[in-house]
Amino acid sequence: xxxxxxxxxxxxxxxxxxxxxxxxxxxxxxxxxxxxxxxxxxxxxxxxxxxxxxxxxxxxxxxxxxxxxxxxxxxxxxxxxxxxxxxxxxxxxxxxxxxxxxxxxxxxxxxxxxxxxxxxxxxxxxxxxxxxxxxxxxxxxxxxxxxxxxxxxxxxxxxxxxxxxxxxxxxxxxxxxxxxxxxxxxxxxxxxxxxxxxxx
Amino acid sequence: xxxxxxxxxxxxxxxxxxxxxxxxxxxxxxxxxxxxxxxxxxxxxxxxxxxxxxxxxxxxxxxxxxxxxxxxxxxxxxxxxxxxxxxxxxxxxxxxxxxxxxxxxxxxxxxxxxxxxxxxxxxxxxxxxxxxxxxxxxxxxxxxxxxxxxxxxxxxxxxxxxxxxxxxxxxxxxxxxxxxxxxxxxxxxxxxxxxxxxxx
DNA sequence: CAATGAACAATAATCAATTTCTGTTCATTT
DNA sequence: AAATGAACAGAAATTGATTATTGTTCATTG
Numbered sequence: 001x002x003x004x005x006x007x008x009x010x011x012x013x014x015x016x017x018x019x020x021x022x023x024x025x026x027x028x029x030x031x032x033x034x035x036x037x038x039x040x041x042x043x044x045x046x047x048x049x050x051x052x053x054x055x056x057x058x059x060x061x062x063x064x065x066x067x068x069x070x071x072x073x074x075x076x077x078x079x080x081x082x083x084x085x086x087x088x089x090x091x092x093x094x095x096x097x098x099x100x101x102x103x104x105x106x107x108x109x110x111x112x113x114x115x116x117x118x119x120x121x122x123x124x125x126x127x128x129x130x131x132x133x134x135x136x137x138x139x140x141x142x143x144x145x146x147x148x149x150x151x152x153x154x155x156x157x158x159x160x161x162x163x164x165x166x167x168x169x170x171x172x173x174x175x176x177x178x179x180x181x182x183x184x185x186x187x188x189x190x191x192x193x194x195x196x197x198x199x200x
Numbered sequence: 201x202x203x204x205x206x207x208x209x210x211x212x213x214x215x216x217x218x219x220x221x222x223x224x225x226x227x228x229x230x231x232x233x234x235x236x237x238x239x240x241x242x243x244x245x246x247x248x249x250x251x252x253x254x255x256x257x258x259x260x261x262x263x264x265x266x267x268x269x270x271x272x273x274x275x276x277x278x279x280x281x282x283x284x285x286x287x288x289x290x291x292x293x294x295x296x297x298x299x300x301x302x303x304x305x306x307x308x309x310x311x312x313x314x315x316x317x318x319x320x321x322x323x324x325x326x327x328x329x330x331x332x333x334x335x336x337x338x339x340x341x342x343x344x345x346x347x348x349x350x351x352x353x354x355x356x357x358x359x360x361x362x363x364x365x366x367x368x369x370x371x372x373x374x375x376x377x378x379x380x381x382x383x384x385x386x387x388x389x390x391x392x393x394x395x396x397x398x399x400x
Numbered sequence: 401c402a403a404t405g406a407a408c409a410a411t412a413a414t415c416a417a418t419t420t421c422t423g424t425t426c427a428t429t430t
Numbered sequence: 431a432a433a434t435g436a437a438c439a440g441a442a443a444t445t446g447a448t449t450a451t452t453g454t455t456c457a458t459t460g
Contacts, residue, residue, distance in 0.1 A: 046404090049404060049406095050402080052452095116316030116317075116320060119316060119319035123319050125371050128374060132375055155376055158375040173325060175332055175356065192397070194395050196342075196349060197394045237421075238420090247435060248434090252424080
């Protein structure tokens, strides 16, 4: 019962990294359904028992792989945001990064093999809960810069930001085609700074 | 080649109505995968040939059923909105109606039997394109009432409204738990009237 | 002490044979 | 004219027997 594998993922542990690497490779090539623990072991050149030492079951392994990917995405995105001056520019960049990842990353490969699985993941609220802690620091910076209201509840602001970003990544076009960076930026500028409210 | 069945759906045609009724009953009970054209014919007490007279294939029949449901939902919602004074109240009511329909309607039954199918539908942009014409009149009314900016591009306003409503129906909780009508109304009030912008 | 590999019952995937369903045609009926 | 029902080939689902995978245990290894 020494299983604390649920919460903390020890990416630094070389064994865990090897398992996740092998698992991700398998998922990328064969999809989740057709990836077996034995195959992951074979690809990672380790024993099946070792995998079960670090992950309770296949589901936990898959979740670990997805989590690491998601965190890697957030880190890469965080890096890109350092070039962006305003919150609106950061949002724009995040949507573009998100779309690129959906088109080129692990999810793109998975969506080709098992689109229903990807669809289920995207509709699972837990998928987004993990990213919720990403935005508060940026909201605070925007508050200090006077870009958004200082009285703003950070949790509520994060909520709107997440909803907009998720929606814009999932649906590049809802009513308007928001393809280009500038169209996206103008749209986000208006939505964040004054919604549909009265003209300035 | 006299097939104009694609675009216009003649709900007034009693034969079409019988087919859609029977089809919907089948989908509701067995799901899409386990519903056969023969079963629909049996339930509707008509011939399989008749179904193919009005719908090119099974996919077209399913789409017809979903479309009719969606239009019925929009009509019912439109009715409920007549009691609501402001755009924000209309949005609130629409989100609540949407959630109720997701919990009790055809989609709820379908989600129990074939969750992946429902997930795929919800991530299909076409699913929302059909509802895009719903909001412009309400945006215009809000403009005339001075609730939202008169210079506002209606298409852009509709885009934000759709994104918010869809997101709030799909995910009752993103950052904040938006369960109650009042919490939802307060949230929408802020997002529509001033986004994250400066305090009034 | 973690990693290994073998053994194991229970569960799930696979495969080929069979049955059902789809989409089309057409002669007949209403 | 539209609805019917039967016939049909090709596609898809179902079935039951077989094989692979899962998750667990444990003695052995590095």
